[in-house]
Amino acid sequence: MFDASRIDPGVIFDAAPTAQLVFTPDLRIVAANRRYCTLLNRRPEDLIGLRVFEAFPANPDDPDANAEAELQASADAVVATGEAQEMPLRHHDVLEADGRYDTRYWRILNSPIFADPDAPGRVTHVIHTAEDVTRAVLGDRAEAAKRRAAMRGADLSYFELDPGARTLVRSSQVDALFGFDLNEISAEVQPFYDRLHPDDFQMVMTELERVARTIGSDLQLDFRIVLPDGSVRWLIGRGESVRDPDTRDVRIVGIVIDVTEIRENEANLREAVEARDLLIAEVNHRVKNSLQMVTSILNLEASRSANPEARQSLLAATARVHAVSAIHASLYEDADVSSVQFDRYLTRLCAHLRNSLSSEGRNVRIELEAEPLRLRTDKAVTLSLAVNELVTNSFKHANWEGEGMVRVSLGHHGPGMIALVVSDNGTGADAVRSPVTDSSSGLGKRLISGMASQLGGTIEEGTANGWRTCIVFPE
Amino acid sequence: MAGEPASSSPNDGAPSLRVLIVEDNVFIALDLEAQIMDMGHAVVGLAATAKAAIETSRRTRPDVAIVDLQLADGSRGQDVALVLREEMQIPSIIVSGSLHQVTEADMAAIRPLAMLSKPLFPEELRQVFAGACASRSAV
Incomplete structure (x- = not known):
């Protein structure tokens, strides 16, 4: 029992x-x-x-x-x-x-x-x-070994700062970064503080105090040091504060990395970009000035010419140069230097055309309807010449009864395509347009078809309530 | 020069203005002169440097100046426009291929009538002058 x-x-x-x-x-x-x-x-x-x-x-x-x-x-x-x-x-x-x-x-x-x-x-x-x-x-040793291996592998400068005891436990790379020989200095942190750049010293101290105040907060240091030879190095420090499980002391552990070369590259790139921008601005200024000089010479020649036909040819040439020049005046209005806000440019061009062509005796309205659109500069130049030729043709050859009107419209026309349409109300649908005889208009027609093909587009002419030309080209 | 000043103004009775042209490129200067005379205004002189521009202004007291920014001998149109505005109360029309060179502070001190980008459409200059005449008649 x-x-x-x-x-x-x-x-x-x-x-x-x-x-x-x-x-x-x-x-x-x-x-x-x-x-x-x-x-x-x-x-x-x-x-x-x-x-x-x-x-x-x-x-x-x-x-x-x-x-x-x-x-x-x-x-x-x-x-x-x-x-x-x-x-x-x-x-x-x-x-x-x-x-x-x-x-x-x-x-x-x-x-x-x-x-x-x-x-x-x-x-x-x-x-x-x-x-x-x-x-x-x-387990602990394996973790420590992994950390050491990771640090060695990344060649990292690891440190543990004890703000209370003012000691700095660190890998040998930290000493090398701060320009100390191996074993040159003890565990004291002061020699490291002494090499901080005077302008950055207070910022570094403030950041270390902030991180030490709140356990677990992230250290974000971006500072300079001055080496004994006077050279300045840029360092960044990243880490966090922890409480030692045994002693209950606060430590800041982290890494420091030398980013001097990155900083110098950044500065060099910034200078290169500034130099390039300066050069572009200078070239742009010269191009604009030269174009102004060319139009001025043509203006002067046209205003002095006694021969009406020669004067007419010079005025047509001047108008074409104006159209090209104005594109350059529109360039560099904003940060994008490779394209032009074309609708804004067209507003200028049409105002100019109305005034310069109306002064030849007739009062004609130009109606502009343009979608907000950016065009590459080379396309914009070609298209501005096309607008100039087509509007000029309408003014020259339309037989207006009552108020004359030329309509210019620009916008998307199917996927990836843009259409420019210039039309006038100058003749009835069945009327015969004034014969194109003068050499300047002949050139104008050739220019228009040449420009259409330069844009990679197609040209379509017709008579609706007047003359209508449509150029469709890829964006 | 480009002929007699027009005897009758095309601006329908608006007063004609006396204009100083500050421009170091001779073709551009002559063209501006022709355009301004064509509008019925008078040109009191052409100046290629800041020094010449200021001297001519003191002597001739123009109503308005057309001022290029980069002048011969490296002088600056901004400096001309500032002296004209502050010393002689003469407004300027800035004409340049590098309008971005004019700072906000320059703008505030110079108070230009207009800032025109080269190359100019002649019509743009005509409109600025029409505006200048209108505000002058209103005074």
């Missing part, structure tokens, strides 16, 4: 959740509980009677293995004091059945047993409680 009020202490020993080994003060094993045997993969009969280090020989490949002496010292201390002794974290590899050594880390507590009823104050045995902390230790 089972009596729950009585239990064999040996059963309790075996049931304990911690691994326990009992040995005499000279390290001869007397007992091992089940948890211990499981942990070390041994049976009790493999251990009992052996000395601890006969059962668990030191790893011959581990030159630092001095576990036996340490354990003996701890056992001696238990005997001498009659009190439990905690051993420092220990590394003792365990010999496996296949002859390999398994890396193990141990946390050990040795406690006294007083088993001799005749000498109750004498320690007869030591009960050795072993906790396997291999996973925790190796």
Whole structure:
């Protein structure tokens, strides 16, 4: 009959959740509980009677293995004091059945047993409680190793600043960055502060204070240092503040990178762009001035010419040059230098054409209907000449009864296509247009068909309520 | 020069103006002169440098000046327009291929009647002058 009020202490020993080994003060094993045997993969009969280090020989490949002496010292201390002794974290590899050594880390507590009823104050045995902390230790070490490898791989300058103690733990790259020889300076941070650029010193201090005030906040430093030879380097620092789990001190950990070359490249690029912009502005100025000179010369020649036909030809040439020139006046009105806001330009051109052509005797309206549209400069020049020719033709050849009107429209015409339409109300649909006889108009017709093909477009002429020309070209 | 000043103004009785042309390119200057005379105004002189422009202005007291920005000998049209405005209360019409050179501060001090980009449509100049005449008659 089972009596729950009585239990064999040996059963309790075996049931304990911690691994326990009992040995005499000279390290001869007397007992091992089940948890211990499981942990070390041994049976009790493999251990009992052996000395601890006969059962668990030191790893011959581990030159630092001095576990036996340490354990003996701890056992001696238990005997001498009659009190439990905690051993420092220990590394003792365990010999496996296949002859390999398994890396193990141990946390050990040795406690006294007083088993001799005749000498109750004498320690007869030591009960050795072993906790396997291999996973925790190796995990930490693996993380640290990964961090070190990552830093070495990236050649990073890693630092840990302790603002309270004013110390700086750092990789050797940090010393090199700040122009210090290896081991030239101690853990003090002050020599590093001393090399901060005077204009950046206060900003760096303020940022470090800010980051130290709030644990986990991000460090964002962008600063200069002055090396002993007087040269200035640009550095950036990135990191965060953390609280040391043991000491509770605040640290700022992070990296610094030298970005001087990037900064210098940026500055060089900025200068190059400025020089280019200056050059473009200068060329643009000269082109505009030269075009103004050409139109001025033509204006002067036309106003002085006594021969009406020559004067007419000069005026037609002047009008064409005006159309081209005005495009250049429209260029560089905004940041985009490779295209022109063409609808805005057309407004100028049409105002000019109405006034200059009306002054020849008739009052004619020009109606403009233009979609907001940017055109590449070369296309814009060609198209402006086409508008000039077509509108001029209407003024020359339309037979207006009552109010004359020329309509100019520009807009999208199907996908990817643009249509320019110039039409007038100068004749009825069945009327015959004034014969084109003079050489200037003949040139005008040739120019229009030439320009249509230059735009890669098609030209379509017809008479509706007057003359109508439509040029359709790809965008 | 390009003939006699027009005896009758085409501006329907609006007063004709006395104009100084500040431009270092002779063709452009002569063309401007012809256009201005064609509108019925008088040209009091052509100046190619800031120094000449200011001296001519002090002597002839024009009603308005047409001012190019980059002048011969490296002098600047902005400086001419400023002296004309501040010392003689003469307004300017700025004509240039580089209008962007005129800063906001320049604009505020010079208070130009107009800023015209080269190359000019003659009609644009005509409109500015028509406006100048109208505001002058209104005074």
